[in-house]
Amino acid sequence: MRILIIEDEHKIARALKKALEQENYAVDVSFDGDDGYAMATTEPYDLAIIDRMLPGEYDGIGIIKAMRKAKIHTPVIMLTAKGTIADRTTGLDAGADDYLVKPFALEELLARIRALLRRPIEVQQVILTAGDLSLNTVTFEVKRADKPITLTSKEFALLEFLLRNQGRPSNKDTIISHVWDYNADVLPNTVEVYMKYLRQKIDDPFDGPHLLQTARGFGYKIESN
Amino acid sequence: MRILIIEDEHKIARALKKALEQENYAVDVSFDGDDGYAMATTEPYDLAIIDRMLPGEYDGIGIIKAMRKAKIHTPVIMLTAKGTIADRTTGLDAGADDYLVKPFALEELLARIRALLRRPIEVQQVILTAGDLSLNTVTFEVKRADKPITLTSKEFALLEFLLRNQGRPSNKDTIISHVWDYNADVLPNTVEVYMKYLRQKIDDPFDGPHLLQTARGFGYKIESN
DNA sequence: TACCTAGCTTAGGAATCGCTTAAGTAGTTG
DNA sequence: CAACTACTTAAGCGATTCCTAAGCTAGGTA
Numbered sequence: 001m002r003i004l005i006i007e008d009e010h011k012i013a014r015a016l017k018k019a020l021e022q023e024n025y026a027v028d029v030s031f032d033g034d035d036g037y038a039m040a041t042t043e044p045y046d047l048a049i050i051d052r053m054l055p056g057e058y059d060g061i062g063i064i065k066a067m068r069k070a071k072i073h074t075p076v077i078m079l080t081a082k083g084t085i086a087d088r089t090t091g092l093d094a095g096a097d098d099y100l101v102k103p104f105a106l107e108e109l110l111a112r113i114r115a116l117l118r119r120p121i122e123v124q125q126v127i128l129t130a131g132d133l134s135l136n137t138v139t140f141e142v143k144r145a146d147k148p149i150t151l152t153s154k155e156f157a158l159l160e161f162l163l164r165n166q167g168r169p170s171n172k173d174t175i176i177s178h179v180w181d182y183n184a185d186v187l188p189n190t191v192e193v194y195m196k197y198l199r200q201k202i203d204d205p206f207d208g209p210h211l212l213q214t215a216r217g218f219g220y221k222i223e224s225n
Numbered sequence: 226m227r228i229l230i231i232e233d234e235h236k237i238a239r240a241l242k243k244a245l246e247q248e249n250y251a252v253d254v255s256f257d258g259d260d261g262y263a264m265a266t267t268e269p270y271d272l273a274i275i276d277r278m279l280p281g282e283y284d285g286i287g288i289i290k291a292m293r294k295a296k297i298h299t300p301v302i303m304l305t306a307k308g309t310i311a312d313r314t315t316g317l318d319a320g321a322d323d324y325l326v327k328p329f330a331l332e333e334l335l336a337r338i339r340a341l342l343r344r345p346i347e348v349q350q351v352i353l354t355a356g357d358l359s360l361n362t363v364t365f366e367v368k369r370a371d372k373p374i375t376l377t378s379k380e381f382a383l384l385e386f387l388l389r390n391q392g393r394p395s396n397k398d399t400i401i402s403h404v405w406d407y408n409a410d411v412l413p414n415t416v417e418v419y420m421k422y423l424r425q426k427i428d429d430p431f432d433g434p435h436l437l438q439t440a441r442g443f444g445y446k447i448e449s450n
Numbered sequence: 451t452a453c454c455t456a457g458c459t460t461a462g463g464a465a466t467c468g469c470t471t472a473a474g475t476a477g478t479t480g
Numbered sequence: 481c482a483a484c485t486a487c488t489t490a491a492g493c494g495a496t497t498c499c500t501a502a503g504c505t506a507g508g509t510a
Contacts (some may be wrong), residue, residue, distance in 0.1 A: 377496080377497055377498085378497085379497075379498070380497095411498090411499065411500090412499080412500070412501095414499085414500070414501085415498080415499055415500075418498090418499075418500085419498095419499095441507070441508090
């Protein structure tokens, strides 16, 4: 899951990035409105956290409006120092899906992120499964046929993405843009290499059907049956 | 837009109902958890506003959990008197999409309702069919008479185009400009070749009528009957 | 019937795709 | 500072896919 932060207070931005990365999200940060606008409209994010007051031509509201106009429906959490009702409602009406008044508890932001990410793709479960394979997004445990499997964090992120898109093939570019963050531009080949790693861990040692499948020309998918 | 309110404080419930009806929503009210649960799971609502503390076997959290378990994804706004973070997050994690702490401003509730109702589940044609042929644009699966068919990506793109223009013939130039990208200039003959490939996969092996038809001088079409 | 043209068919070379191995880099740990 | 781990790239291979060329068939017309 890939998240964009647009926040001009570097301290807050960096703290957020760190916290979210610990939750295994791929995080990009932008420190001003113009740059943030460009990123929000060109890169595919699963969620954006945007400060209301920003330097540059675009403030938070402007970015959201521009995004919605461009038919980008990425859920947005707006951060705001102002607490008056009028301010809140203009944020929501502009197209934000939620807002938080600063200062806020990190706990709460994380819960709201989970709430928003839960919506578009089915009900977001803590434990994702496919056949006898299971992945726990909270404890980061992965098992197949009740045997624990050790994955690196990239492998884990990749497997989580595939499980969340179960049954539908994702091509390499899509996978890269959701599993890796902005400054990391990796070659499609990297995905292929990771697929091999994953297969060596979740498929090859087991008797059952191979869960990780290649749909030539369309991408990779995990099939439950 | 139809909204369900589950709230045991009659005064608040009635005030809400009145306010929402003025906004032109159709509103149902339930005053206790058990009754509310029954309504939430049997009637189709576009949104539910549920109090956290309720008399009866089901409290607010219980209702939401039961709804989600029953695969009802109606957006839910939770009302709560408790303002501690722990309480808030359990609500969101249980499957609520938003919450409001009482007392709240009506303005704000209305803005949040608008925010939640705004994101319509995109109803775009995912599965295209013609006769007993079906093509799933998300999973890239193609079937005829329930038998799976494997297509290459070009074949798939071509078939998808024909299905989207069902019944009306498309000539080779039109097909080329829609199925191939702009810089690729291919000969009309290439289309003919691909038509053969498609026929070999979707028509020849099957008993039924040939779906892929040539309209000499006008192009190719897929006919459903 | 002869002719013309649109579409059909086949085969093969070119390009691309995915798999695999090996090796390099950066960061961490003992 | 050596050893290890996680991540990424490079390069070669085999298989599939894409596209073209060339000859063929069939429908329409004079």
